[in-house]
Amino acid sequence: MPLMSQFSLTLFFVFTLCVPLKTLLAQEVVNQNLSTQAPSCYDANRFCISILAPTNGKYEVYAQRKVPLPLVLTLSASGLTSTLPPSGLPPKSTSNVFLNDDTPVLMGVIKSPRRFWHSMKVSWTSGKLNAVHNDNVTYLPPLRPAGNYPIVQGFGGGYSHTGASRYALDFAAPVGTPVLAARDGVVIDTKDDGQLGGASKQFAKHANFVAILHDDGTTGEYYHLKYKGVVVTREQKVIAGELIGYSGNTGFSSLPHLHFAVYRAKYEGRYMSVPFTLKNEPE
Template sequence: MVKHWFVIAFLSCFSCATQAYCIDDWACFEKVEHGKVIEYWLSNNKPYPITSTLDVRTRNLKTEITVKDRYTETRVLGPLERVKILTLQAIDTHRPVRSKEDFYWTPGIENAQHDDSYQYALPYGKRKTFRVVQGFNGGYSHQGASRYAVDFAMPIGTPIHAARGGQVIDLQQKHNKGGANRNFAKYANFITILHDDGTTGEYYHLQQNGVVPTLGQDIKRGQLIGYSGNTGFSSLPHLHFAVYQAKGFGKYQSIRIMFEK
């Protein structure tokens, strides 16, 4: 989910210098310098909410009320939203100022309030049964952020259905590689659905060209959304499903869920 590379653009105006840093043309921050005053803006270029964090390490800079050497701001940005989150100015105008920025983002709403009583549909067709090969706290890979994920072993090409309705906010289906090594993780095909409570449902290891809906499409519970595969960090053909809650610093955490009986 989290992207780690930057597209950097340099903008200009008559009285200021502006640098804009964007990740996957989705989340951006702008640094606008007016002499020894620096403004920071966050923006979301997509029609879905994101959680974004800007971490600024400084020298000889302060806000109007605070003097620190590090300023951290995490904000939930609505669809296509752009907001100014921080203004810094020189403590001593006769000395140079320094700043170094780190920028992170993840889809969804930070600490979204999940309805723990909600019962999810099994993410495959009715009257079908598939073995769970790794569940909550699975020792192979279900630790940390994926603590509450579930892996269903199933043949490649098995129809996958939405466990909960929402909107498609991210997908990948071009890859055809997979293996039992974390180096294969970047080759996973997947679909991400944003739920109405701000959490996201993640369906991973889909087959190449195995995503049915398009970006932005509204999905109903039980709707066909793709076909299972064996792409990415995967030791056997299976579907990895989990519901995630966004956190600051580009992090996310899976949530304990229940399936309908």
């Protein structure tokens, strides 16, 4: 985003998983002219929010993805309303949208860009909204040979595999163990600049990871990779068994391990894990 003035806007990236958390609990401060109509782009230009010239005294707010991968977006701001609010109902302040193509989507209308930029909060999740998992698929173990890397926390594990992360597996593995794609797909998100880790949620935002979009719209997510331990890039196609990175101990992690789960995207930066089956392999 161009640096246009001394004004700044704090955006809170909201997610709801205890483990894993992406760039969670982080705050990004961006310089923004609070009266401008210029678009603001986020997450390495994954999507942009723009304001168009007023019609009948109101500005239109649009969201548009810039990367050809699905995205579930929630935008909230003071004074944001629908174009035709129902009579007698208060103005809405939150708008949800599933961005599945590159067409700009109208999120709502506002009267004041300054008020909008001051109050705007945006959260997003990669993947298809409420994707239906293909239960006929079996997943390759992400660490091989599988017998060398025991599962130290399984589905419903009391330490952190509850709620949205109920269906997840933690594999004990020394730092630097090769991590392989468990299923074919397209890399939809990565992070590899985290250097910290520990047994506290305050470290969650430092977790390095790879997220891979599957053909049913779910995402396979591989967490706690080592610093600079990602070897794939966004939009890259991968096949099951292909090297995608190296395990580590970053983020909310009490010991070196790999956290693997399959998720479906929801609004408000939320996502939900789904049960999956690993392929049995000889020890």
